[in-house]
Amino acid sequence: MSLLMIGCGKMGGSLLTRWATSTDHKITIINPSLIKAPKGVTVTQTIEELYDQRFDIIVIAIKPQLIETVLPAYRNHLAESGCIISIAAGYSVSSIEKLIGEQAVMRVMPNLPAQIGRGVSALYANSRCSPSQLETAAALTDAVGYTHLATSEDELDRVTAVAGSGPGYAFEIARCWIESAIKLGFSPQTAKDLVLNTLGGSIELAMSSDQSMEALRDSVTSKNGTTAAGLATLMQDSKLETLIESTVLAAYERALALR
Structure with a gap:
């Protein structure tokens, strides 16, 4: 054609x-x-x-x-x-x-x-x-x-709002994660390698698995372990969940305004 x-x-x-x-x-x-x-x-x-x-x-x-x-x-x-x-x-x-x-x-x-x-x-x-x-x-x-x-x-x-703008959300989350690794003492390149390979591997695992995101999260979270400590802060008062919901909603409302 x-x-x-x-x-x-x-x-x-x-x-x-x-x-x-x-x-x-x-x-x-x-x-x-x-x-x-x-x-x-x-x-x-x-x-x-x-x-x-x-x-x-x-x-x-x-x-x-x-x-x-x-x-x-x-x-x-x-x-x-x-x-x-x-x-x-x-x-x-x-x-x-x-x-x-x-x-x-x-x-x-x-x-x-x-x-x-x-x-x-x-x-x-x-x-x-x-x-x-x-x-x-x-x-x-x-x-x-x-x-x-x-x-x-x-x-x-x-x-x-979910997927079209989604890469922007993903890149910003990765940027913040990389910055946190740099503040722990890693070089910018090492921090980038650690974060992006962790993200990439986790996403590939999730796409190949029949388990829910919650089940996969729990599979790497030992009681009183390092992951549990990190997640306790990340999930405190459902702030992350609320922030992501607000982010997607703001993008959707902007799409409606542009229409």
Whole structure:
């Protein structure tokens, strides 16, 4: 199938790299500032270079505030049975429909680990999307990691709060953990190695286990041991649980405001 990507920032570039190597789609991108594209990808500088080409899929990968100005010009480049896929956070399907009319429109919210094929993507499709279009879109998101099919835009916004913004939470927790290791006397590099390998190994173990997080936590917690002492502080008055809940809720509320 033919795919046109409008824009190619960090997330668009991550998706593009994976799609170019793991799909058979004929990909064209419009990005004046892109220096080098993956092998097999056609790069154009302006919409005029497309001439009368039409595409099965048009991916919106520009900043949300630019969509209203940029997207309408691409309406005639969408194939009659084509679909629009937007990865722009907070820009609703109804807003896209106002710009291009009654078309098949999907929203995808990927996250940063898509760069290495370990991303989490939420996918929502409007009622004009056919089963085959949804299947094609899911194959694109599967190429960069795990896909969650959302049944509403509200669900997509909730996934955004949990997974789309999630890497930011994870990196900040890791940063604090690394800083605590440095204060115990480790070098910055050793502290980073200790923390990230501990996190990575723990996550791999959790993903391969049928046990709950509580059971896994308890399996490394001996009575009156070092882990118990640390957890007693971490879990005091449910402060951590409350903080994480508040963090995710704040992200969700912001997603609603952007919509």
